[in-house]
Amino acid sequence: MQMVEVDAPVEGLDDTKKRVALTFDDGPHPKVTKQVLDILDRYNAKATFFMLGNRVQYYPEIALDVLNRGHEVGNHTWSHPVLPKLTEEQIMNEFTTTENAIISAIGQESTVFRPPYGSTTDAINAMIPRDVAIWSIDTLDWKHRDANKLVQSVKNQMHNNAIILMHDIHQSTADGLNGVLDYLTNEGYEFVTVSNIMPYVQ
Numbered sequence: 001m002q003m004v005e006v007d008a009p010v011e012g013l014d015d016t017k018k019r020v021a022l023t024f025d026d027g028p029h030p031k032v033t034k035q036v037l038d039i040l041d042r043y044n045a046k047a048t049f050f051m052l053g054n055r056v057q058y059y060p061e062i063a064l065d066v067l068n069r070g071h072e073v074g075n076h077t078w079s080h081p082v083l084p085k086l087t088e089e090q091i092m093n094e095f096t097t098t099e100n101a102i103i104s105a106i107g108q109e110s111t112v113f114r115p116p117y118g119s120t121t122d123a124i125n126a127m128i129p130r131d132v133a134i135w136s137i138d139t140l141d142w143k144h145r146d147a148n149k150l151v152q153s154v155k156n157q158m159h160n161n162a163i164i165l166m167h168d169i170h171q172s173t174a175d176g177l178n179g180v181l182d183y184l185t186n187e188g189y190e191f192v193t194v195s196n197i198m199p200y201v202q
């Protein structure tokens with residue numbers, strides 16, 4: 001993971017607290033993203049949404065809703081390719097077309113980038129003009145599509161300053177999210193964006 005330089009505490013964060021960054025990839029989705037946003041609001045939890053350009057172009061109003069509710073918008077490429085298999089030009093095209101869709105939808109740039117499948121190289125990370133954020137906990141929500149397994153997966157792997165990977169395109173993820181947020185709230189975690197947790201990630 002590419003790290004940001006830290007020489008001062010991040011404003012607004014309490015260093016004595018445990019923190020977690022929830023991340024939702026591959027949206028926006030016309031139904032599930034909205035459900036995820038409503039659940040996050042109930043817990044006053046901020047998260048990060050890594051969006052695909054080819055979905056932002058169809059659902060710009062959902063992308064804007066994500067931003068307006070206080071969440072971070074990340075670039076997750078246009079078509080979800082395995083980046084190391086592409087040429088430099090193709091990689092930059094994936095980034096830039098998505099960036100243009102995001103700017104068109106929300107009126108500002110993305111603030112962080114996540115390569116599909118977490119597949120990247122130092123050269124690619126250097127090429128992308130954003131901090132590159134992977135994850136530390138993979139819930140495998142895309143695979144099991146099971147709300148109970150989503151919650152159990154977080155419980156089994158949880159650690160401080162975790163970045164949790166989920167997808168706001170599966171109904172089971174929205175269905176399990178209350179349980180995830182209940183658990184993390186009870187455990188004393190503060191919900192922060194990826195950009196705000198990266199200074200603390202080892």
Ligand code: ZN
Nearest residue numbers: 025026116117
């Ligand atoms: Zn993805």
